[in-house]
Amino acid sequence: xxxxxxxxxxxxxxxxxxxxxxxxxxxxxxxxxxxxxxxxxxxxxxxxxxxxxxxxxxxxxxxxxxxxxxxxxxxxxxxxxxxxxxxxxxxxxxxxxxxxxxxxxxxxxxxxxxxxxxxxxxxxxxxxxxxxxxxxxxxxxxxxxxxxxxx
Numbered sequence: 001x002x003x004x005x006x007x008x009x010x011x012x013x014x015x016x017x018x019x020x021x022x023x024x025x026x027x028x029x030x031x032x033x034x035x036x037x038x039x040x041x042x043x044x045x046x047x048x049x050x051x052x053x054x055x056x057x058x059x060x061x062x063x064x065x066x067x068x069x070x071x072x073x074x075x076x077x078x079x080x081x082x083x084x085x086x087x088x089x090x091x092x093x094x095x096x097x098x099x100x101x102x103x104x105x106x107x108x109x110x111x112x113x114x115x116x117x118x119x120x121x122x123x124x125x126x127x128x129x130x131x132x133x134x135x136x137x138x139x140x141x142x143x144x145x146x147x148x149x150x151x
Contacts, residue, residue, distance in 0.1 A: 002103030002115070005128055009034075009119045010101040014069070016089035017077030022067060029121035031064040031149065033142040036104045037135070038112045040072045040080035040090075048114065048135025049086055055139050056087050062146040064118070071096050071112065107132055114138070118145040 003009065012024035012034070024032060035052065037045045052059070052066055059066055066088040072080070077090040093099055096112065105113045116138040118127040127145035131137055 002105060002130075003117070003125055003128070005125055007125050009117065009123050009125050010098075012067075012091070012098060014091040014093060014098060015074065016067075016091055017074050017081050018089075019074065020089070022089055022091055024119070024123065027065060027121070031062075031121055031126075031146060032119045033059055033064050033066045033116065033146070034069065034119060035066070035114075035116040035138055035142075036069045036099055036102070036112070037114050038132075039070060040076045041083070044114070044133065044135040045070070046080075046084060046135075048138050049080070050084055051136040051139035052088065052142075053084065053086050055143060059139075059143060059146065062143065063121075064142075064146055066142075067091055069093050069098060071099070105130070116142055118142055118149070120149060 015021050069091045071093050074092050104115045114132045115130045120126050129141040
């Protein structure tokens with residue numbers, strides 16, 4: 001069973017594509033848009049990542065950081081971020097430990113799911129959006145959730 005709105009988010013402590021450890025307990029009260037995606041450089045994941053890229057300044061203006069997460073390694077994340085000019089970190093979740101901690105569902109037991117969490121500055125999940133097929137919709141959902149939070 002996945003985490004839901006109102007649940008406390010688990011501690012996030014993973015390295016990004018550049019080897020920098022990203023920790024949720026160091027966000028100093030900022031909101032976080034955390035999106036789990038299946039795989040670097042696949043069509044749906046590229047659409048999703050680029051939608052977050054295109055709205056990155058808007059999401060920051062709403063008081064949030066943006067972090068992407070998949071099970072791909074740092075080298076794959078570096079290529080993906082460079083190829084698409086992604087301005088936010090991509091966390092390396094080898095073994096899918098963070099994915100499991102959040103309870104992100106898979107699809108048919110084969111494909112990792114695509115779920116976005118909007119987490120407030122106190123570490124409480126305020127919105128969850130699960131949609132495998134429409135990657136770009138995740139950005140719209142995150143922006144609307146942040147606006148409702150009134151940050």
